[in-house]
Every structure is written in C-alpha cells, then in structure tokens.
Amino acid sequence: MFNVRVYGIMMNEQKQVLVTDEYIRGGFYTKFPGGGLEFGEGTLQCVVREFQEELGLEVEVIEHIYTTDFFQLSAFGDNSQIISIYYLVKPLSATSFPVLDKPFDFPIPEDKTDVEGARWINWEEFSAEAVTLPIDKVVADLVKLRY
Numbered sequence: 001m002f003n004v005r006v007y008g009i010m011m012n013e014q015k016q017v018l019v020t021d022e023y024i025r026g027g028f029y030t031k032f033p034g035g036g037l038e039f040g041e042g043t044l045q046c047v048v049r050e051f052q053e054e055l056g057l058e059v060e061v062i063e064h065i066y067t068t069d070f071f072q073l074s075a076f077g078d079n080s081q082i083i084s085i086y087y088l089v090k091p092l093s094a095t096s097f098p099v100l101d102k103p104f105d106f107p108i109p110e111d112k113t114d115v116e117g118a119r120w121i122n123w124e125e126f127s128a129e130a131v132t133l134p135i136d137k138v139v140a141d142l143v144k145l146r147y
Contacts, residue, residue: 003080006046007034008089016120029132055097059089
C-alpha cells in the first residue's frame with residue numbers, strides 16, 4: 001500500500017523556514033506543512049488545500065523541490081510505503097496564523113490525539129536536525145544547498 005504525502009516549503013522575508021510542530025498519536029514531530037493526497041486530487045491542489053486547512057493561508061506553488069526516491073515505511077505502523085512530494089510555495093496574502101515561540105509550545109487536551117502549531121526556524125538554525133521525519137531530513141539538506 002502507498003501513502004502519498006504532499007508538503008510545502010515556505011520561507012519568509014527574514015529567510016526563516018516554516019515548520020509545524022505536531023503531537024500525533026502520542027509522538028512529537030517537527031515537519032513541513034502538508035499532508036495526505038486525497039483521491040481525485042492532484043498534488044498541486046493538495047499542497048494548496050493543506051496550507052488552507054492547516055494555516056488558513058492561500059499559497060502559490062513556485063516549483064517542485066523533491067519526490068521521494070527511496071523506500072520509506074510509514075512511521076505510524078500501518079505498513080504503507082510513503083511517497084512524499086515537496087514544493088516551494090509562497091503566500092498570496094499576509095500570514096495571520098498563530099506562531100509558536102518554542103517547539104511544541106501548545107497545550108494537549110486529554111481528549112485529543114492530534115495537536116499542531118506553526119513555527120518559523122531561522123535560516124542559521126535550519127538543518128536536517130530541525131525536522132523529525134526521514135524524508136523531511138533529505139529535503140532540509142536540499143533546501144539548505146539550493147536556497
């Protein structure tokens with residue numbers, strides 16, 4: 001089984017990179033904004049929808065950055081192979097979503113299994129070590145080399 005994920009890499013005028021800190025099923029993950037491709041949806045539509053849903057932000061896709069080119073098993077134990085597609089995106093309006101000051105700086109209600117917040121990482125501190133998931137680490141290295 002394949003699980004297709006689509007993510008956006010967004011940088012601001014201060015050359016900070018946007019990540020989301022997420023509490024998912026008991027684990028803490030720092031990743032790029034994005035999520036699962038829905039049936040009948042194209043990858044460009046998916047990344048635009050995910051930014052709208054997660055951050056209330058309209059974005060434009062600038063260019064393709066990377067598509068997974070190695071085997072990666074899902075971190076969530078569902079026996080699926082992850083295929084992740086990454087695009088450079090830019091906001092079409094001012095960003096108005098709440099921003100975390102520190103990683104995972106949000107309350108986790110007892111009745112919730114998924115909680116997330118957005119955070120900017122300064123370019124000097126941004127690296128593969130700043131993100132959690134294996135494919136994101138590859139992309140972080142590419143972004144540092146390319147931009």
